[in-house]
Amino acid sequence: MPEKDKNLAEIAGFFPYDRAREFQDELVSDIYSSIAKRQSILIHAPTGIGKTAGVLAPALKFLFDEKERGHRLKIFFLTSRHTQHSIVVETIRMINGRGGKQIILADIFGKKFLCGFDDVVNFLPSDFSEYCRSLRSEKKCHYYSSTMDASSQEKKFSKAGLAMISRMKAKSAERAELRAECKDAVLCPYEITCGIARDADVVICDYNHIFNTQIREAFFKKIGADLENSIIIIDEAHNLPERIREMLSMEISEKGLQLALRENKRFSQDCGDYLRAMIEFFISRQADDEGKTRFGEVLIENSEILDFLKARFDIPKMLEEMELAADEVRRQQKRSFLGRAADFLRLIASTQEYEEFITIGYSDASDGFFTIEYFCTDPSILTKEVIDKAKSIVLMSATLEPMDMYSDVLGFDYPNMHAYGNPFPAKNRLTLIIPETTTKYEFRNDVEYRRIAFHMMTVLSLVPGRAVVFFPSYSILNSVIEKSKLTGRQLYIERQKLSKEGKAGLIREFLKDEKGVLCAVVGASFSEGIDLPNKLKCVMLVGLPLRPPNIKARKLIQLYQERFGRGFEYGYFIPAMSKAIQSAGRCIRSSTDYGALVFLDKRYDYENYRALMPKDWNIVSTSYYE
Ligand code: SF4
Structure with a gap:
C-alpha cells in the first residue's frame, strides 16, 4: 500500500470525513510523517484542500499514540482569525461525533475577550492585565471570587468552577458559548478556559500565547504545558514574520x-x-x-x-x-x-x-x-527558541511561497516543505496582467492616476457582478477614486481606521448590490478578513503593495542581504507579492466560484514578480483585454 494511503488509514479515527478531498490525502500523509519524526513542516496549501482537518487529524493520531505510551502532549492551534477558531471547534466536534477517542478542547482568545466584564475589549493589553490583577488582588472581581476556592492557598477551583470545567469539556465549548454560560453562573470565563486547557489535547489560541515569551511562560505555568511536549500548528503562517515584528516593536x-x-x-x-x-x-x-x-x-x-x-x-x-x-x-x-x-x-x-x-x-x-x-527587524529573535524546543511545528497557509524565505526568516533548520495543487477548476479563473500603468513612486502623479482610473473603469464595465479593487494605500485609493467615473456602479469605499461595526456595515451594503465595487486597501480590513464564496466576479490589484522605501525597508533589505544574500527579495518584494496574492485570493473561495484576477501594474509582468505568482494561474498579460 502506498505510504499516503497507509497513513490515511491509520488516522481514520481522527479524520472527520469519510473520504479525503483532492490533495488532502497527500497533506495528511506529509504531516503525519513529519510529526512522527519530530520534524517541522511548512505547507503551502491553496484554499479548498481542507487544511484544518488535514493537519489536525494526523497530529491527533500522534498525540493519542504518545498518550498510550505514557507521554502527555498538547496541540496548540495558533490563529489570529476568530472565524478560524470556529472552524477548529467544529472540526473537533465532528471528530468527537464519530465515536472514537474523545478530544478535549480549550478555545482561548485574549484574556480581555474572555473576561466576564463587557467594557474591557478596547483596553491596551498591559492596561487590561493590570486592571484584572488589581481587581483580583482587591477581591473586587465577583467572577473570579466564585471561580476559585477561597479556603485554598494554592489557587484551586471552587466546586462551581470544577463543575463548569467538566461540563464545558464535555461540550467542546466555543468561546462565546462558554463565556455566556460562565457569566450566567458568575464564573470567570478566562479561568474556566485555562482550567479546561490543563487537560486539553487541543488548545486554540493566538500567536501571542506561544511567541511572546512573557505571555507564554505565564500561560504555560497556568495550564501545565511546556514547549518540549507541544505540537504547534500555525495557521495563516504568512503573517507570522510581521506579527512577531509587531510584537517586538x-x-x-x-x-x-x-x-x-x-x-x-x-x-x-x-x-x-x-x-x-x-x-x-x-x-x-x-x-x-x-x-x-x-x-x-x-x-x-x-x-x-x-x-x-x-x-x-x-x-x-x-x-x-x-x-x-x-x-x-x-x-x-x-x-x-x-x-x-x-x-x-x-x-x-x-x-x-x-x-x-x-x-x-x-x-x-x-x-x-x-x-x-x-x-x-528580525522575528527569529522570538521564533527560533520555539522552533528549536517544540516537538514539531506545522506552518500552513494558502500563500506560503517561497517557503525557503519563511524558513530562513523565522529560523528553521532544514524543515520539510510541501506545496499542494489547487483543488478548484483552473477554467473558473482568468488571471490578467494589464501592463499599462504603475504606482511606482516616481510615477505617482495626476496623469498616471487618471490612466489607472481609466483602465480600472474599463475592466469593471466588463465584469458581470460584484468586484473588489485593492489599492496599495489610502492616498492612492483616494487619488484614483476621485478620477473615476463609474456610471451604473456604486463604489463602497473603505475609509481609514474603520471600526468593526463600520466594516460589517460596509460589507452588508456591498453584498446587497449585485454590481457593487468595494474599494479597499491591501493589508487593512478586507484583504484577508473577508471570505465571500460565490459573491465576487473580479478582484483587481491596483499597483504593488510594497513597503514605502523608508528606513525600515532599507534595514530589512540590509539584514537579509547580510544574512542570506537575498535582501531585496526577503525584505522588499516577496512580502509585497505575498500580500497581493493573498488579496487576489478573495475572488475564488469555492469549487463553483468563477471570476477574474486582474493585476493592474506593469511590474507584475516583470520576471522577478511574475515568478512569484502561483504556477497554476495561467497568467495572460495583455493591453487588449476588452
Ligand atoms: S478575573 Fe476574569 S472576570 Fe475578573 S477581570 Fe480578570 S479576566 Fe475578567
Whole structure:
C-alpha cells in the first residue's frame, strides 16, 4: 500500500470525513510523517484542500499514540482569525461525533475577550492585565471570587468552577458559548478556559500565547504545558514574520508623554522629572542640525535614549517607579499613558543586546508631534527558541511561497516543505496582467492616476457582478477614486481606521448590490478578513503593495542581504507579492466560484514578480483585454 494511503488509514479515527478531498490525502500523509519524526513542516496549501482537518487529524493520531505510551502532549492551534477558531471547534466536534477517542478542547482568545466584564475589549493589553490583577488582588472581581476556592492557598477551583470545567469539556465549548454560560453562573470565563486547557489535547489560541515569551511562560505555568511536549500548528503562517515584528516593536509620541505628565500630576505621582526628561529628548531629536523642526524620518542610535536618561537617573529605579505609578493610575482609571512610557523604556532596556532593533524618529503627519518607534527587524529573535524546543511545528497557509524565505526568516533548520495543487477548476479563473500603468513612486502623479482610473473603469464595465479593487494605500485609493467615473456602479469605499461595526456595515451594503465595487486597501480590513464564496466576479490589484522605501525597508533589505544574500527579495518584494496574492485570493473561495484576477501594474509582468505568482494561474498579460 502506498505510504499516503497507509497513513490515511491509520488516522481514520481522527479524520472527520469519510473520504479525503483532492490533495488532502497527500497533506495528511506529509504531516503525519513529519510529526512522527519530530520534524517541522511548512505547507503551502491553496484554499479548498481542507487544511484544518488535514493537519489536525494526523497530529491527533500522534498525540493519542504518545498518550498510550505514557507521554502527555498538547496541540496548540495558533490563529489570529476568530472565524478560524470556529472552524477548529467544529472540526473537533465532528471528530468527537464519530465515536472514537474523545478530544478535549480549550478555545482561548485574549484574556480581555474572555473576561466576564463587557467594557474591557478596547483596553491596551498591559492596561487590561493590570486592571484584572488589581481587581483580583482587591477581591473586587465577583467572577473570579466564585471561580476559585477561597479556603485554598494554592489557587484551586471552587466546586462551581470544577463543575463548569467538566461540563464545558464535555461540550467542546466555543468561546462565546462558554463565556455566556460562565457569566450566567458568575464564573470567570478566562479561568474556566485555562482550567479546561490543563487537560486539553487541543488548545486554540493566538500567536501571542506561544511567541511572546512573557505571555507564554505565564500561560504555560497556568495550564501545565511546556514547549518540549507541544505540537504547534500555525495557521495563516504568512503573517507570522510581521506579527512577531509587531510584537517586538513599539512607538510613543511626545504627545503621549505630555498626556503621561498630565496623568502624573492628576494622580499625584512622582514621575514628573522622568517624563520631562523624556520629552526633552524627543524635542532635541526633532530638531535638525540647524535647530529647525525636522520633517521626515531620522535614524537614532538605539542606546541614545537610555544614555540620555542614564546621565540623569538610575534607570532600574526610574522604571520601577514609573511602573508603580502606572499601576496606581490603572487602579483608578482603565488606561495609563505613564504605563505606556514605562513599557517603551522597558522594551528598549530589555533588548539592548540585539543589533536587530532600530530606533526611528519622525514627525507624525496627523499632529506634528515627534514620535519615536523602536522596531524589530528580525522575528527569529522570538521564533527560533520555539522552533528549536517544540516537538514539531506545522506552518500552513494558502500563500506560503517561497517557503525557503519563511524558513530562513523565522529560523528553521532544514524543515520539510510541501506545496499542494489547487483543488478548484483552473477554467473558473482568468488571471490578467494589464501592463499599462504603475504606482511606482516616481510615477505617482495626476496623469498616471487618471490612466489607472481609466483602465480600472474599463475592466469593471466588463465584469458581470460584484468586484473588489485593492489599492496599495489610502492616498492612492483616494487619488484614483476621485478620477473615476463609474456610471451604473456604486463604489463602497473603505475609509481609514474603520471600526468593526463600520466594516460589517460596509460589507452588508456591498453584498446587497449585485454590481457593487468595494474599494479597499491591501493589508487593512478586507484583504484577508473577508471570505465571500460565490459573491465576487473580479478582484483587481491596483499597483504593488510594497513597503514605502523608508528606513525600515532599507534595514530589512540590509539584514537579509547580510544574512542570506537575498535582501531585496526577503525584505522588499516577496512580502509585497505575498500580500497581493493573498488579496487576489478573495475572488475564488469555492469549487463553483468563477471570476477574474486582474493585476493592474506593469511590474507584475516583470520576471522577478511574475515568478512569484502561483504556477497554476495561467497568467495572460495583455493591453487588449476588452
Ligand atoms: S478575573 Fe476574569 S472576570 Fe475578573 S477581570 Fe480578570 S479576566 Fe475578567
